[in-house]
Amino acid sequence: AVVTALWRGKLGVVSGPSHDGRSFSVRYPLDLPRSPQGAPVMVQAGASDEGRDLAAQTADVVFTAAQTYEEAKAFYDDLKGRLATYGREPDDIKIMPGVAPVVAATEAEATAKYEELQELIPDDVGVALLSSYLSISDLWRYPIDGPL
Known part of the structure; x- marks a missing residue:
C-alpha cells in the first residue's frame, strides 16, 4: 500500500504518504518522475x-x-x-x-541443440522438475538411471 501510494503521488507535492515500519521507512515525496503508465507494471x-x-x-x-x-x-x-x-x-x-524456444536453421539442428541443453540440467534440478510434473515428492529415493 505504501509503495502504491508513492507511485500515485505527484512530483513536487510536499505532503503525502510516509511510512515508519519495522522493515523500512520512507518520506514523501519521491524525487523521481512518474513512468508513462503511472506505475511500474506488476x-x-x-x-x-x-x-x-x-x-x-x-x-x-x-x-x-x-x-x-x-x-x-x-x-x-x-x-x-x-x-x-x-x-x-x-x-x-x-x-x-512460459516458452523456451530452441531456434536453429533446421529441425534436426534444433533437436540436437535442445538435447545438448537438456544435458546441462543438473541432476537435482531435473529430479525436482520431474517430481513436480509427476506430483511425486520423493523421487530421490529411486536410482536416477533406474526404473521407478
Missing part, C-alpha cells in the same frame, strides 16, 4: 492458490509454466475467474505462457 509468477489470489488482486501480467493446453486453459479460466472478487475486469490482467 508482474507475478506464482501458481499456488495464494499466488493466484495475489495475481488477481495486484498483477498486470502473470507468467504461467503450464505444460499442456489443458493446464494452461484451466489456469487462465481460474485466474480470470478470481478477478471479480477484487473488483477487476478480465482484461485487467495479461497471462503469458
